[in-house]
Amino acid sequence: MSEAETDQWEVRVKNGPINLFDWVRNVFMEILGCDAESALAMAKQIHTEGETVVWTGARAECEERAYSLQDHGLHAVIVRVVT
Amino acid sequence: MTPLKGKPKPLIFGRNFRVASDGGLSFRMPDGESSHLRDLGTWFLRILDEEEDPRTRILFPTTYEEPDLEAAYVSGNRERLISGKRQNAAALIDAISEATRRKGLTVGSLDDKSAVAWLKSFNDMRLIVGSDIGIQGGEKPEFRSHDDPENAGWNNYALLTWCQDFLLHALEESRARTKHIESRDG
Numbered sequence: 304m305s306e307a308e309t310d311q312w313e314v315r316v317k318n319g320p321i322n323l324f325d326w327v328r329n330v331f332m333e334i335l336g337c338d339a340e341s342a343l344a345m346a347k348q349i350h351t352e353g354e355t356v357v358w359t360g361a362r363a364e365c366e367e368r369a370y371s372l373q374d375h376g377l378h379a380v381i382v383r384v385v386t
Numbered sequence: 387m388t389p390l391k392g393k394p395k396p397l398i399f400g401r402n403f404r405v406a407s408d409g410g411l412s413f414r415m416p417d418g419e420s421s422h423l424r425d426l427g428t429w430f431l432r433i434l435d436e437e438e439d440p441r442t443r444i445l446f447p448t449t450y451e452e453p454d455l456e457a458a459y460v461s462g463n464r465e466r467l468i469s470g471k472r473q474n475a476a477a478l479i480d481a482i483s484e485a486t487r488r489k490g491l492t493v494g495s496l497d498d499k500s501a502v503a504w505l506k507s508f509n510d511m512r513l514i515v516g517s518d519i520g521i522q523g524g525e526k527p528e529f530r531s532h533d534d535p536e537n538a539g540w541n542n543y544a545l546l547t548w549c550q551d552f553l554l555h556a557l558e559e560s561r562a563r564t565k566h567i568e569s570r571d572g
Contacts, residue, residue, distance in 0.1 A: 317447075320523030321516035323547070325554055326509060369449055370463050374470055376509040378447045381459075 311384040312365040314358040318349045319378050330375045331357065334368060359384065402549065403496075403556035409564035411496045411556055413485070420482045420492035423549070426542060427479040430511050434472055444513045445471065471510050477503035501557045508550035515543045 316327075324346055331342035335357055348355040357379075358368045365381050372379035402415035415423075433439050446464065450456040477500055485494035496504065519539040527547035530537040 318523075319513075321513050321521050322509070323551060323554075326505070326550065329554060329558070366449075366459065366463075370467070373445075373447065373449075374467060375506060376445070376513055379449070380447065380451075381449050381455075382451070 307385050309384045309386055310361070311359060312362045312381055313356045313384055314365045314368050314372070315354045315380050315382060316345075316349055316357050316372060317354040317378040317380065322376060324350070326375075327377065330372065330377060334371045334375065401552055403553045405556050405559045405563060407563070409560050409567060411498075411501055411560040412494065413481075413496060413553075414491055414493045417487060417490055417492050419545070420485065422545065424479050424482045426511055426546070427475045427482075427507065430475050430507070430514070431472060431479075433514065434468060434475075441514050441518065444517050445510055471507070474503040474507040474510070478507050498557070498561070501553060501560075505550060505553055505557070508546050508553070512543065512546045512550065515539060515546060519543055 327346045327349070328339065328342045331337055331345055332339060335342070337345075345355050345357060357372075358365060362381070369379040369381050402413050402419070404412050404414060406412070433441055446460075446467065448456060449459045481494055481496070481500060481504075482492060485492045487493075519536065521543070527544040528540070529544045530540045534540070
């Protein structure tokens with residue numbers, strides 16, 4: 304691990320042209336446990352910026368979230384946090 | 387992502403899901419439409435069974451940039467992901483096969499778990515069909531006439547899109563009513 308890397312990871316969801324807005328919002332509420340307003344804000348950010356960070360934490364918990372998001376058809380990736 | 391603005395006119399396809407006053411969720415659709423959804427589910431299962439079918443790549447995005455981490459993630463999760471997608475499609479196929487048919491309509495009930503399985507399967511199939519017809523985002527899921535050479539893919543995409551959208555909102559309504567009843571009755 305280089306000095307700039309940490310043991311923290313983040314799950315990012317990338318924009319997909321086919322997924323429905325309301326579906327993404329609903330999945331965020333289900334998987335991440337966030338409220339409707341936060342879920343909608345994240346969905347909008349993905350739509351406008353191409354991706355957003357939806358979870359930060361240890362690698363195992365990031366994998367758990369990424370798996371659940373992929374299970375619902377979302378394009379979730381895991382990236383190491385670099386400071 | 388695709389924000390849905392406006393509903394198709396006339397609204398025939400997709401509005402197949404109803405919520406009773408007690409929160410119970412049911413489906414009621416023309417036999418032709420239920421058979422078509424079942425056929426799509428069977429087609430999807432066949433694609434999943436074909437090893438390395440390029441059409442399924444969209445269902446399994448690369449999770450890590452680092453090859454060793456990606457290999458470990460795939461090894462630990464890919465089969466479980468595929469298995470879940472198979473089970474969801476099978477739930478759709480089985481529910482339609484076991485539903486009641488009367489006067490040209492296919493009628494049945496859905497519990498929360500089954501509704502989620504249908505939604506996931508609709509989404510999986512939309513990802514494949516939508517990629518196949520080149521959806522870039524923002525296209526309205528419209529039905530196309532028989533003389534359009536691309537009508538099959540577009541009509542499947544439209545049917546799956548409206549089914550997913552209507553079922554999702556019906557499920558949210560079902561949960562809200564059930565929650566309201568539970569809190570009212572203590």
